[in-house]
Amino acid sequence: xxxxxxxxxxxxxxxxxxxxxxxxxxxxxxxxxxxxxxxxxxxxxxxxxxxxxxxxxxxxxxxxxxxxxxxxxxxxxxxxxxxxxxxxxxxxxxxxxxxxxxxxxxxxxxxxxxxxxxxxxxxxxxxxxxxxxxxxxxxxxxxxxxxxxxxxxxxxxxxxxxxxxxxxxxxxxxxxxxxxxxxxxxxxxxxxxxxxxxxxxxxxxxxxxx
Amino acid sequence: xxxxxxxxxxxxxxxxxxxxxxxxxxxxxxxxxxxxxxxxxxxxxxxxxxxxxxxxxxxxxxxxxxxxxxxxxxxxxxxxxxxxxxxxxxxxxxxxxxxxxxxxxxxxxxxxxxxxxxxxxxxxxxxxxxxxxxxxxxxxxxxxxxxxxxxxxxxxxxxxxxxxxxxxxxxxxxxxxxxxxxxxxxxxxxxxxxxxxxxxxxxxxxxxxxxxxxxxxxxxxxxxxxxxxxxxxxxxxxxxxxxxxxxxxxxxxxxxxxxxxxxxxxxxxxxxxxxxxxxxxxxxxxxxxxxxxxxxxxxxxxxxxxxxxxxxxxxxxxxxxxxxxxxxxxxxxxxxxxxxxxxxxxxxxxxxxxxxxxxxxxxxxxxxxxxxxxxxxxxxxxxxxxxxxxxxxxxxxxxxxxxxxxxxxxxxxxxxxxxxxxxxxxxxxxxxxxxxxxxxxxxxxxxxxxxxxxxxxxxxxxxxxxxxxxxxxxxxxxxxxxxxxxxxxxxxxxx
Numbered sequence: 001x002x003x004x005x006x007x008x009x010x011x012x013x014x015x016x017x018x019x020x021x022x023x024x025x026x027x028x029x030x031x032x033x034x035x036x037x038x039x040x041x042x043x044x045x046x047x048x049x050x051x052x053x054x055x056x057x058x059x060x061x062x063x064x065x066x067x068x069x070x071x072x073x074x075x076x077x078x079x080x081x082x083x084x085x086x087x088x089x090x091x092x093x094x095x096x097x098x099x100x101x102x103x104x105x106x107x108x109x110x111x112x113x114x115x116x117x118x119x120x121x122x123x124x125x126x127x128x129x130x131x132x133x134x135x136x137x138x139x140x141x142x143x144x145x146x147x148x149x150x151x152x153x154x155x156x157x158x159x160x161x162x163x164x165x166x167x168x169x170x171x172x173x174x175x176x177x178x179x180x181x182x183x184x185x186x187x188x189x190x191x192x193x194x195x196x197x198x199x200x201x202x203x204x205x206x207x208x209x210x
Numbered sequence: 211x212x213x214x215x216x217x218x219x220x221x222x223x224x225x226x227x228x229x230x231x232x233x234x235x236x237x238x239x240x241x242x243x244x245x246x247x248x249x250x251x252x253x254x255x256x257x258x259x260x261x262x263x264x265x266x267x268x269x270x271x272x273x274x275x276x277x278x279x280x281x282x283x284x285x286x287x288x289x290x291x292x293x294x295x296x297x298x299x300x301x302x303x304x305x306x307x308x309x310x311x312x313x314x315x316x317x318x319x320x321x322x323x324x325x326x327x328x329x330x331x332x333x334x335x336x337x338x339x340x341x342x343x344x345x346x347x348x349x350x351x352x353x354x355x356x357x358x359x360x361x362x363x364x365x366x367x368x369x370x371x372x373x374x375x376x377x378x379x380x381x382x383x384x385x386x387x388x389x390x391x392x393x394x395x396x397x398x399x400x401x402x403x404x405x406x407x408x409x410x411x412x413x414x415x416x417x418x419x420x421x422x423x424x425x426x427x428x429x430x431x432x433x434x435x436x437x438x439x440x441x442x443x444x445x446x447x448x449x450x451x452x453x454x455x456x457x458x459x460x461x462x463x464x465x466x467x468x469x470x471x472x473x474x475x476x477x478x479x480x481x482x483x484x485x486x487x488x489x490x491x492x493x494x495x496x497x498x499x500x501x502x503x504x505x506x507x508x509x510x511x512x513x514x515x516x517x518x519x520x521x522x523x524x525x526x527x528x529x530x531x532x533x534x535x536x537x538x539x540x541x542x543x544x545x546x547x548x549x550x551x552x553x554x555x556x557x558x559x560x561x562x563x564x565x566x567x568x569x570x571x572x573x574x575x576x577x578x579x580x581x582x583x584x585x586x587x588x589x590x591x592x593x594x595x596x597x598x599x600x601x602x603x604x605x606x607x608x609x610x611x612x613x614x615x616x617x618x619x620x621x622x623x624x625x626x627x628x629x630x631x632x633x634x635x636x637x638x639x640x641x642x643x644x645x646x647x648x649x650x651x652x653x654x655x656x657x658x659x660x661x662x663x664x665x666x667x668x669x670x671x672x673x674x675x676x677x678x679x680x681x682x683x684x685x686x687x688x689x690x691x692x693x694x695x696x697x698x699x700x701x702x703x704x705x
Binding site: 058059064128130131132 | 248250645650651653654655657658661
């Protein structure tokens, strides 16, 4: 919590955005990042994402407003963030990655900054865009996404002290790990429900008999 | 005072009880709906309501009951408004007057080449502009052409061509005639297209052939399977046409089976090319959303098409008993109808026709003609779309406004009104209505105009702001920044 209000950490966040390679290196080795800020950024991204879906201009927005549920989207983004970090952590632990779970949380959280900024900007820009001018909007969104992906790549590379090739391989394996985690979670939930219904049916049976 | 309150409360309670019934489409046995931009089903007021039906039993012919129809398959309305019913199972054609109450004629045979001939399962019937009756006499393998009074004109039969298989048996099912007396015929087991006959009765070729679409996946499986396996696989044959109608310009509307539910009707130009417009959803195949498993699942099964007027045409779905009506641009105007045994529903719909302002649907299993009469809602839409078809879009505005009073979700109405505001120069209202009508193209036009106007009106403020900003910047750089710098430098020294 203290980190959230530390001016230095916030300044360092923007240093990391403009100098990702250097920035992420010192986050790993000098504790200059903050998990609290990273999580806050993820929440901000979720809000920006939902706002974009609701408020982007009619010309560029094909989403039915009734399907936008910002609370569910916030939960979804947070969950995805957490599972992604967990997946990356479990893979890099086995592949001589130097980063701790904390560093992964920070790296992925910080690399969302360009996406937050461009999503908000693009939503504002879309208000002044007519047909055939959607390019402004899409390019803006594209730039943000590309910058974020590059930052995430550099971040993972730096905190684990990997080469680029190895980073890409681990990222691919991370996705596999995420799928496995999701699969196992669903499986566990399914089992728990079955056990629960089993005991519940025993209970109802007893209630009806006696 | 107390009694008055009590009375009001009672009244409110009664109204609350009645409200759901008043809001629902009343006593209609079917749903009336349309799809919005996101393919959600939106229930609409009824465009057409059932208005009785005709069965053979209730009709009188020569002093006695006509007797029930037996599996009738086709309907046709002549240019002078008489109704022709192909009573297939009874081997006769029944002609009814315009009010559908009296039998004018029953044609069950004719004198040809000195012999008395009868029909064998007459499946389709059509009346040409030249007042001749065309009957697809299916089991006699011929199309019979008669004058309207029943005298024989000619046969269209025994098509000869190299493209036809030697074993091919000509079994005409549906028939239609254009202004030049060319005969278009849907024949059984004929997958190559609609058969066209010249006015002399010679077979001239196929029309509107539907090419087979093989997906990449199917092609892959055909590649990997052996010859033996391939011989047992399903054949890739083009779909069949099911019904035909000809519009006033001589374009042929032909409905076809479509397993994808994307295109169940074609509009064929004189060269046999499909020139239909599929609208913003790229679909003229009936229902857009349907269950993929279970009862009444799968895409609509369109069995007949009727060209009405002003580019409006209706499709008849045998699977769920719906009638889909489209305009010339391929927009869905309204949907109504259903399967059932109540009045106004069908068990096996076979053909659809328009008579005056009514739609007639022939049910082959119930052996009745169901009559649907247009409501205010349906009539307003028909008229407004007709005006737009003729290019008088501005005249349609009051009609669209009436439509909006009945159904505020109607996207066509919203977009029609938006376009009117746009041409009247009221950009803000145009933006509002065009957005409700989900019309991006016109919304953008309105938006550009609105943006230009807003820029023009506010450009002086904007430029003044820029000038003030520049001055402030100069002042900052010249006078304030150097002083602060000096102070800082001093502070630094002191430290």
